[in-house]
Amino acid sequence: MxxxxxxxxxxxxxxxxxxxxEAAEYIAFGSPTSRxxxxxxxxxxxxxxxxxxxxxxxxxLRRYKKVIYLDSDxxxxxxxxxxxxxxxVVFKLDLSTPCLKxxxxxxxxxxxxxxxxxxxxxxxxxxxxxxxxxxxxSFNKTEDLDKIELPLIVNTPGWVKGIGxxxxxxxxxxxxxxxxxxxxxxxxxxxxxxxxxxxxxEDCGTTNLIEIRSARQDAFNRxxxxxxxxxxxxxxxxxxxxxxxxxxxxxxxxxxxxxxxxASHPPxxxxxxxxxxxxxxxxxxxxxxxxSLNATIVGLAICSExxxxxxxxxxLGIVRGIDTVKGLLYVITPVPHGTLxxxxxxxxxxxxxxxxxxxxxxxxSPYMSANILPTS
Numbered sequence: 160m161x162x163x164x165x166x167x168x169x170x171x172x173x174x175x176x177x178x179x180x181e182a183a184e185y186i187a188f189g190s191p192t193s194r195x196x197x198x199x200x201x202x203x204x205x206x207x208x209x210x211x212x213x214x215x216x217x218x219x220l221r222r223y224k225k226v227i228y229l230d231s232d233x234x235x236x237x238x239x240x241x242x243x244x245x246x247x248v249v250f251k252l253d254l255s256t257p258c259l260k261x262x263x264x265x266x267x268x269x270x271x272x273x274x275x276x277x278x279x280x281x282x283x284x285x286x287x288x289x290x291x292x293x294x295x296x297s298f299n300k301t302e303d304l305d306k307i308e309l310p311l312i313v314n315t316p317g318w319v320k321g322i323g324x325x326x327x328x329x330x331x332x333x334x335x336x337x338x339x340x341x342x343x344x345x346x347x348x349x350x351x352x353x354x355x356x357x358x359x360x361e362d363c364g365t366t367n368l369i370e371i372r373s374a375r376q377d378a379f380n381r382x383x384x385x386x387x388x389x390x391x392x393x394x395x396x397x398x399x400x401x402x403x404x405x406x407x408x409x410x411x412x413x414x415x416x417x418x419x420x421x422a423s424h425p426p427x428x429x430x431x432x433x434x435x436x437x438x439x440x441x442x443x444x445x446x447x448x449x450x451s452l453n454a455t456i457v458g459l460a461i462c463s464e465x466x467x468x469x470x471x472x473x474x475l476g477i478v479r480g481i482d483t484v485k486g487l488l489y490v491i492t493p494v495p496h497g498t499l500x501x502x503x504x505x506x507x508x509x510x511x512x513x514x515x516x517x518x519x520x521x522x523x524s525p526y527m528s529a530n531i532l533p534t535s
Contacts, residue, residue, distance in 0.1 A: 269508015
């Protein structure tokens, strides 16, 4: 981690089994309904949900110009830094390289698991699905044809036991997808129950259930799982996100170079009087609110008139420093200035600055830069 790092990690040896290919082709081209498919992918950790989702995206793009992707995996999201539930419009996708994309809508949950607040998490997922239904799945000839009748892929977390299972069942009942892809591994005890487990016995439902095996098997037909360091992958994704503060041709290839670049990057000055602050999943004494933000990652949200708890987020920022005398926060973010001007709410959760950045001497400590960019 101290040498050259890849901000956009790749997976050059992706294997798509015949079973996976047939499943994706059926969902995209063999659907018995004329409406675009809504496919939800589920299964235990490391069974290949993200890989299958990317493959299905590519197959969909052979039929549709755009595909909508609802990512509810806050720990290992596909297109955003960790901590987000998001809805992304995808035009083109490379199967081998997960990449950061700007979602059309996203909500900042501020944690890598739904455990701390399952109710809020489920509300966020349902809100994003409602947005999809309103914008892309309601047929109206008077509307913009580019924004209606598009397929949806829902990627879900690998926590499928206990409360995680209950959350998945609630999501399935609310979304009522046309297709559910359940990926099984050889360790039966880790798999979801057989059949349409989310439906009541008397409810036959209209969902096509597709059960497939993890793509890679050994000689004994056991699943071969690619065990990734989840924490490392999250740190890489966060660093890739803040690497966007700088031009692509800027020579930043190591953690040390990124840390020094961020430390010297002119932050925006944000008047504390112009914003609200909300701490997610915890309570902070009122006289410590601003101090608690120092040297932390925050979600940048637009205040909602209807519900402050469901405010659309536009990205992340690092609070570089706080001047309580002047009433200013100093924030580093790749969010464009025009979008940043709309932000009226900072959300602090449990997504932290990668420790490898903080360990570089003198970098991202709570001090001010001489160069300041006002937000207004």
